Amino acid sequence: MNLNWLLAPPLPEAVPCQRLLYQRLRAAILDGRLAAGVRLPGSRQLAAELGIARNTVMFAYEQLVAEGCLLADRQGTRVATLAVAPSAAVRPPVWPALARRASLAESPVAGPELGAFAPGVPDVANFPFRAWRGCLDRAWRAARPRHLGYAAPGGEPELRAALAEYLATMRGFRVHPAQVIVTAGTQAALDLCARLLADNGETAWVENPGYPAARTALAMAGLALHPVAVDSEGMAPTATDWRAHPPRLVLICPAHQYPSGEVLSLPRRLALIDGVRRSGGWVIEDDYDSEFARGGPALPALFGLQPDAPVVYTGTFSKTLYPGLRLGYLVVPEALAEAFAGASASLARSGQGIEQMALADFIQRGHYTTHLRRMRRLYLARQQALRAALARWPGPETGIRGGAAGLHLVLTLPDTLSDTEVVSRAAERGVIVRALSRYALPPMRCNSLLLGYGPVPEAQMSEAVRRLRWAMQPA
Numbered sequence: 001m002n003l004n005w006l007l008a009p010p011l012p013e014a015v016p017c018q019r020l021l022y023q024r025l026r027a028a029i030l031d032g033r034l035a036a037g038v039r040l041p042g043s044r045q046l047a048a049e050l051g052i053a054r055n056t057v058m059f060a061y062e063q064l065v066a067e068g069c070l071l072a073d074r075q076g077t078r079v080a081t082l083a084v085a086p087s088a089a090v091r092p093p094v095w096p097a098l099a100r101r102a103s104l105a106e107s108p109v110a111g112p113e114l115g116a117f118a119p120g121v122p123d124v125a126n127f128p129f130r131a132w133r134g135c136l137d138r139a140w141r142a143a144r145p146r147h148l149g150y151a152a153p154g155g156e157p158e159l160r161a162a163l164a165e166y167l168a169t170m171r172g173f174r175v176h177p178a179q180v181i182v183t184a185g186t187q188a189a190l191d192l193c194a195r196l197l198a199d200n201g202e203t204a205w206v207e208n209p210g211y212p213a214a215r216t217a218l219a220m221a222g223l224a225l226h227p228v229a230v231d232s233e234g235m236a237p238t239a240t241d242w243r244a245h246p247p248r249l250v251l252i253c254p255a256h257q258y259p260s261g262e263v264l265s266l267p268r269r270l271a272l273i274d275g276v277r278r279s280g281g282w283v284i285e286d287d288y289d290s291e292f293a294r295g296g297p298a299l300p301a302l303f304g305l306q307p308d309a310p311v312v313y314t315g316t317f318s319k320t321l322y323p324g325l326r327l328g329y330l331v332v333p334e335a336l337a338e339a340f341a342g343a344s345a346s347l348a349r350s351g352q353g354i355e356q357m358a359l360a361d362f363i364q365r366g367h368y369t370t371h372l373r374r375m376r377r378l379y380l381a382r383q384q385a386l387r388a389a390l391a392r393w394p395g396p397e398t399g400i401r402g403g404a405a406g407l408h409l410v411l412t413l414p415d416t417l418s419d420t421e422v423v424s425r426a427a428e429r430g431v432i433v434r435a436l437s438r439y440a441l442p443p444m445r446c447n448s449l450l451l452g453y454g455p456v457p458e459a460q461m462s463e464a465v466r467r468l469r470w471a472m473q474p475a
């Protein structure tokens with residue numbers, strides 16, 4: 001039997017000969033080229049024919065015997081009868097279907113990108129590397145074996161205490177550290193909230209337009225999404241929304257709606273708490289970038305606006321430090337603290353004990369507030385530079401919204417210009433913008449551009465706007 005084809009070129013680089021021989025023999029057995037019962041040459045003979053070491057052949061034979069593809073006896077080695085007919089083995093497999101909820105995962109509007117004008121992206125080039133490295137070094141030096149295990153339920157006590165103190169100063173919260181639950185970012189916090197605060201099939205209000213990843217988290221946790229329109233004062237539920245779709249959960253970004261950039265007015269905040277209280281539900285307040293509020297202090301958070309408001313609060317370090325850190329936190333009423341810490345420990349089996357310790361140190365040493373102060377100034381200058389460049393090269397937009405917090409502005413387009421078309425044309429010139437329409441669910445119609453200025457140095461703003469203006473010319 002001529003088996004020279006087993007090692008016939010092309011031979012892939014970097015695959016050891018014994019592995020290659022094994023793979024090719026196995027493939028030939030599975031697709032029927034080597035039929036059941038066929039006797040293979042002895043290892044010495046095959047090695048001589050192929051010009052390779054005998055050990056190489058022996059390895060391949062032994063491996064295939066162990067897998068049940070070959071049988072070895074006193075007469076030698078032969079191909080085994082497989083439970084699956086050879087032809088079936090090479091047919092593309094038919095897998096059982098995915099769960100129905102798999103189709104609920106929305107694809108992100110775009111992948112993570114840096115540069116003009118990626119929205120919601122912090123300037124990681126200005127991350128305080130030295131100070132952070134110092135905190136990490138200290139955390140590793142102080143590490144005990146337990147820090148290499150799963151994190152403590154609810155997070156490392158040092159971080160929970162540092163966050164409680166930070167939130168007291170920055171947001172006026174009066175919370176015990178036990179009410180702070182460390183999570184792997186907002187996404188994990190939403191998953192936890194959806195599972196602990198609502199049952200399968202219950203209604204969750206989401207802002208429209210809204211943040212697709214958050215919608216995915218709630219929908220895939222089994223909730224029925226009800227989109228509520230956003231106007232210039234933030235989420236604007238109608239009487240029908242309240243009557244026909246009473247919410248069990250309301251997910252909202254009051255400080256800076258994403259992506260429209262609006263701030264929820266105080267009357268709307270009070271009305272929302274009142275309505276949710278009556279519907280027996282919970283508000284999840286996503287405060288993802290209020291650290292960069294401008295023009296005076298941010299409006300008080302929903303959490304703590306009233307002493308017994310049914311609100312849980314979530315914050316993240318994705319915008320203030322860097323998204324890959326995957327650390328955020330929930331602040332929950334005292335009565336919920338134990339349930340959240342326990343469920344978080346058993347659901348997520350959280351870790352990053354060392355990073356949590358480093359972060360606690362980073363906050364306690366004042367590095368965090370120093371960094372925030374610096375970035376607030378930097379982002380304000382960038383927003384002003386963007387506005388100035390937009391004014392220098394006037395365009396067809398009918399208005400500029402947002403900018404009260406966060407890292408992006410919203411340009412409202414006239415009906416004659418489609419936001420998705422501008423996005424594609426801008427991409428041709430190396431400019432990243434996002435179409436607001438991509439964040440909206442029917443029946444909401446949007447036609448605006450999101451311009452992130454976070455990662456754009458002032459010196460690059462003019463050129464980026466010039467290219468954007470080219471993309472905004474009528475086709």
Ligand SMILES: Cc1ncc(COP(=O)(O)O)c(C=O)c1O
Binds near residue numbers: 184188211317323
């Ligand atoms: C509305 C909103 N919430 C929260 C986040 C942060 O999510 P995470 O903490 O999971 O990175 C983002 C990030 O883009 C966001 O746009």
